[in-house]
Amino acid sequence: MAPPSPRPGHGLLRCPICRLDLTAAAGALACRNRHSFDLAREGYVNLLRGGRHRPSAGGDNSKQVRRRESFLQSGHFDAVAATIVTYVQRSGAEPAAGCWRVVDAGSGTGHHLGAIAAMLHAPVVALGLDIAREAARRAARRWPGHAFAVADLWEEWPVKDAAADLVISIFAPKNFAETARVLAPGGWLAVVYPGPNHLVELNHPFGLMRHHQGKGRRYVAAARRYIGPPTVARLTRHAVLEGDGIRDALLMGPNARRINPSTLDAATGPLTVTFDLVVLLSRGPSAT
Ligand SMILES: C[S@@+](CC[C@H](N)C(=O)[O-])C[C@H]1O[C@@H](n2cnc3c(N)ncnc32)[C@H](O)[C@@H]1O
Numbered sequence: 001m002a003p004p005s006p007r008p009g010h011g012l013l014r015c016p017i018c019r020l021d022l023t024a025a026a027g028a029l030a031c032r033n034r035h036s037f038d039l040a041r042e043g044y045v046n047l048l049r050g051g052r053h054r055p056s057a058g059g060d061n062s063k064q065v066r067r068r069e070s071f072l073q074s075g076h077f078d079a080v081a082a083t084i085v086t087y088v089q090r091s092g093a094e095p096a097a098g099c100w101r102v103v104d105a106g107s108g109t110g111h112h113l114g115a116i117a118a119m120l121h122a123p124v125v126a127l128g129l130d131i132a133r134e135a136a137r138r139a140a141r142r143w144p145g146h147a148f149a150v151a152d153l154w155e156e157w158p159v160k161d162a163a164a165d166l167v168i169s170i171f172a173p174k175n176f177a178e179t180a181r182v183l184a185p186g187g188w189l190a191v192v193y194p195g196p197n198h199l200v201e202l203n204h205p206f207g208l209m210r211h212h213q214g215k216g217r218r219y220v221a222a223a224r225r226y227i228g229p230p231t232v233a234r235l236t237r238h239a240v241l242e243g244d245g246i247r248d249a250l251l252m253g254p255n256a257r258r259i260n261p262s263t264l265d266a267a268t269g270p271l272t273v274t275f276d277l278v279v280l281l282s283r284g285p286s287a288t
Pocket residue numbers: 057058059060068072105106107108109110111112129130131132135151152153154169170171172173252253254
């Protein structure tokens with residue numbers, strides 16, 4: 001069987017050890033200092049330092065990834081990608097390199113990255129980063145034209161300086177300093193996080209985590225400081241969920257770790273549920 005080959009988005013990566021460029025080398029990506037990282041059969045690369053194999057702290061487990069995939073396929077969050085693309089394109093922004101270089105920080109199943117890439121007018125070079133190997137594996141299988149890498153967003157990202165025109169961070173860890181470093185001049189950051197009414201109907205029956213209202217203010221301040229003046233849009237939707245739809249919504253995110261499995265028997269519905277999403281967009285200064 002032919003060894004897996006890198007995808008265009010892997011060209012945005014750099015060596016996590018010495019920061020030199022990575023080039024293709026027989027089923028791997030390697031730098032001139034001979035640091036080498038195998039491409040997995042599915043086409044993603046693991047750039048965690050030391051190729052750590054322990055379950056990734058903070059990363060989604062395979063059950064969460066499956067729940068998220070099933071939930072996103074039902075289309076409840078489709079407005080997220082559409083809002084980001086409409087906003088960025090309406091600004092008249094043209095990517096400097098003639099194609100949109102998009103980095104998805106915490107890409108999960110690659111659902112939003114794939115949707116955004118399909119909607120942007122110019123060609124797209126897409127790279128998703130996630131600490132969960134199961135997420136990278138599934139995303140690489142699902143999106144053969146896009147690149148995926150296993151990396152920890154709380155560390156220095158294995159991405160070249162000024163290599164991205166758009167960084168997206170959707171319900172994922174937000175590292176504003178690294179975002180600023182990898183954004184090209186005039187590049188965009190799009191952050192999506194839950195608003196105060198997100199899944200509010202499920203709070204009481206299932207004892208969900210409360211959303212910290214201060215967080216939104218902190219993200220706005222950090223975007224202003226590291227990137228540029230932010231614009232905030234609120235997407236509110238309602239949907240009737242039942243059975244597995246409710247369980248997907250509950251178990252795809254951080255709540256999965258705290259919900260008592262016995263309470264899930266009550267998740268039968270039908271129940272009208274609120275999706276309250278905040279989309280923050282911020283553009284960095286251009287070179288001129
Ligand atoms: C709630 S999911 C969102 C996934 C995707 N953005 C979406 O909206 O479908 C959060 C993702 O962040 C990843 N993640 C958590 N901590 C991380 C870290 N330190 N570095 C990289 N990814 C991380 C998880 O593995 C998971 O895939």
